[in-house]
Amino acid sequence: MQSGRETLATLDTAIRSLRNEIDRVDSELTMATQSLAQNRQQQTQTTRAIAEVRLDGIASGEVRQAIDAAEHQVTAILQQRQDAIDELEQQITAAKEQLAQLEQDRENQNAKVNAAAQAVIDLENTIQTQLDKDLEYQNQLEKARKADEIADRADDKTEQAEADRDEKGTPFEDDKLFMYLWHRGYGTTEYHANPLTRMLDGWVARLCDYNRWRVNYWTLLEIPQRLAQHAERVRNEAEAERDQLKRLEVAAAAKTDLQKLQDTLTATQNVQDQIDDRIAVAEDQHSELLEKRAIYAGGNDQYIGECLSLLTRALDSKEIYQLQQMAATSRTPQDDQLVDQLDDLRDDTDDIQSEIIQYRRQHGAQLKRLKEIEQIRRDFKRRRFDDVRSGFGNGHLISAVLEQFVRGVIGGADVWRTIERHQRHRDVGAWPDFGSGGLGGRRRNRNSPWHRPGGISIKLPSGRGRRSGGFKLPSMGGHSSRSRSRSRISSRGRRKSGFKTGGGF
Secondary structure, eight states: OEEHHHHHHHHHHHHHHHHHHHHHHHHHHHHHHHHHHHHHHHHHHHHHHHHHHHSOHHHHHHHHHHHHHHHHHHHHHHHHHHHHHHHHHHHHHHHHHHHHHHHHHHHHHHHHHHHHHHHHHHHHHHHHHHHHTOHHHHHHHHHHHHHHHHHHHHHHHHHHHHHHHHHHTHHHHHOHHHHHHHHTTTTSTTOOOOHHHHHHHHHHHHHHTHHHHHHHHHHHHHHHHHHHHHHHHHHHHHHHHHHHHHHHHHHHHHTTTHHHHHHHHHHHHHHHHHHHHHHHHHHHHHHHHHHHHHHHHTTOSHHHHHHHHHHHHHHTSHHHHHHHHHHHHSOOHHHHHHHHHHHHHHHHHHHHHHHHHHHHHHHHHHHHHHHHHHHHHHHHHHTTTTSTTEEESOHHHHHHHHHHHHHTSSOHHHHHHHHHHHEEEOOSSSOTTSGGGGOOOTTOOOOOSSOOTEEEEEEOTTOOEEEEEOOOOOOGGGOOHHHHTSSSOOOOOOOOOOOOOSOOO
16 A cells, blocks of 8 residues: 555656646747747848848838837847846746745655654554453443444434335325315314314315325324434433543543643644645745746747837838839849748748647646646645555556646546545554544544544543544445454444335325
């Protein structure tokens, strides 16, 4: 079984892989955007060269002046853009370094949390072993177990009676005449009416055979209420037996340093939670910076927009249009090569723009996956899936699923379902639902002195309560042979009662 900490490391690897892929796509996108800008500049330079060949001195001078002015402004704007990009890259580098440090701090703190949790578990194991041999405790355990089973059977009967009431009550409730008399309380001391109304109601009662079926319907409604009262009473008795069992456990725990060790565990977990909060903030800031860089890389920033606008206006001027028409209709050996070069540059423009669109889509998809996997990791930590007690039955499958996620084959919901489905409780010593913590009552309170990663509130004689953990323990049927051998109340599958209400009405 792969430990929770090892599975968290697999998530970390997937996140690093996605961040590296985003960096690669950003690099490719930046190069494509730069190529587009260079292409536009080369078009202006080629057009200027054609003008020098095809136009007279005055016309070519005007063209050169227009192009030179545009290129001068473009050069200045691109320098401003590069300065902004350099500053952004510094911020991204700082954000990465901060994330790396926080993740290292988290790993170091998690080692402390697991050490503190193991110390709690070891002492709990010692206490539970002593209780296994304590005759008073074992007697109370058996009483609580039996009371719990009785309460469960009472709950089953109540549920069955309620189901019967819903099913068998439908024919009565669909009969408008019957329900009219029922709501008037006909046939009971609550019925009051004048002689004429009594006579008419009697006639209605004979039509629907009311007197025959009234008792059956009353019984159908009454049985679930009576059973619910009985179930409530026996459940309270079972809770009282469980509370007595818990008092014995708390008394045994109070004789040891368990409270102190649990306080240490809670303190280390609080520090770890604070680091996780800082990591979440740092990840959000890092994502925002990546989105800003993607705007620059994709050429969607204000600088590139202004540059392209200047170059486009220069190339779309009247003189340039005339020059292009002249070059197209009357080529000479002097300008043939330049005109062909200009045509090639224009063809390249479309290819580069298609490339940019593709990279933008890739970047958006990768950034979305990065946010998804970061959220999965946050939920993983929040649920305490990296607790020392937590393990995963099929680590290879989880790694394969994460690899598919990184490649974009599956979504984050599939990853999380796989993680939840394969999460298991590792037997590393004491069992969290030993004794009173493992009662099978459906309204049970998991308040016990044992450390439960499932997030219960621990209360010892000091009266203080804390939360510990966050993952759900599997059913007792999935425990190891070692854990099953303990003398504790088992959460067995409920037997469906054969109880049926009423008769064939």
